[in-house]
Amino acid sequence: MSVFRRLALVVAGLTLWELAARSGMWSPIILPSLARIGPEFWFLATSTASLLEVWHSLFRGLSGFALAAVVGVALGVLMGRSAVAAAFLSPIFSGTYPIPKIALFPIFVYLFGIGSLAKVVLVFLECLYPIVVTTHAGSRAVNRVLLWSAANMGASRGRILARVVVPAAAPFIFAGFRMALPIAMIVVIITEMISSADGLGYLVMYSLASFRTDRMLAAVVAISLLGLMLDRLVVILRDRLVFWERLESYYAE
């Protein structure tokens, strides 16, 4: 996919939108023109008040994701390399995997309050699963010759985990990160839409309720760009850190 083709796609989409908006067939509330969305977006991207909203969403999403990354990688490696841990943990994870965690949000609100904590906990919980599953698979797939030779050369168990297992599982771990990050954004936006007084999800619902659809669309564009940028960031980080191996799937491309 060339950069040019993506650019052409974006330009074509914007042109189509503007033509539809100017055709006069729909009310400007249903389909506001770019001339109105643009300034709203500029305001969103430059004013301190709205950057604070962006920060709220980003903070919730990233802190939940970071917690899930740390705990998930640790649990996944443990499950992949320890029989006892796998026997205890994998039934829990495979049993609760298909349960939609979002339904627990009202309980979390009661337990952790209506502020950021309930949202961060939910993001953590939703991100944990893909990271644990991929890390588990990755650390089970480590070439055993590497483990043998490391053990043979006198590496301690902790050292083998840190220097052999984790690097060998790194492509899988990053595939898990790449699955989890969009989930983190989804959950943050959803929980802010449902119950919040700040953040981008709240901004979307508030603008819709006050018929400022141009502002709502500007917020939607901001959320989309944020999602894209975070995904790019993971890819760049992955390419810097794990330069020796690629898996065959979208999440590793």
Place this chain on the structure above:
Amino acid sequence: MAPLAFAALGSAANWRALDFSVSCMNARVIGWGLIVLTLGIWQLVALGEHPEFVLGPAEIAGDFAAALRSGELLPHVGASLLRSLPGFALGSAIGVILGLLAGVARSLDQMLSPLVFLTYPVPKIVFLPIVMLWIGIGDASKIVIIALACFYPCFINAYYGARSTPTIMVWASLNMGARRSQVFRKIVVPSALPLVFAGLRVSLALSFILLFSAEMINARSGLGFLIRQSESSLRFDLMYVSIVAVAALGYASDQLLLLARRRVLAWQEVRS
């Protein structure tokens, strides 16, 4: 358990062998044991002094039976399923078909794939207000947004499944005089199926997330609505009952999908 634990910690070389035997034999027993233990501890906590919004498992089970009898629950389950199933079916069918075709046809690939991969990391729930604005506040907007979210994992997995078809098999069948449509049906689709099912499983989970959040944001029926309503009217019994119903629904549909995968992919060694 304890001697086994130390043995597993002690021997570096036998990690994998041990791992396999233990997880096969005892995983189910340990899993159930942990679930029973958790419920037991929960029940004990609920017996003591606790805030009003904490209910014990026994209490919830009783409330569940009561809600089933009083008819407070089932209409909402039906309403939720009427939204999630059409959305899931629509989105995943379009996703799988287009993904498979884009995996084999270069022109479609060049047209579709950049758009799909560019918009994939965007959280699709943000389009809910826009869809609501355009096609109304009813069920149609929820079905559309669920279909939209389900489309992406299915497309991406089917696309990679079709592209990872072993070239030799395609060559061999072409050599033996198979037509292109035959190659697609007999070679590409079967070899893409494991990944297609992986995509369907992700889509199914996503469809539930989007269903309940759409219903929590605005709806007059459905389990998401029921959770919200009972929460704000302090009917904690009903809130827990609907959360349990959500969990059961998610679990049951996932098991159904896994069952279907075992039937369809009987020829393939399925690994989780």
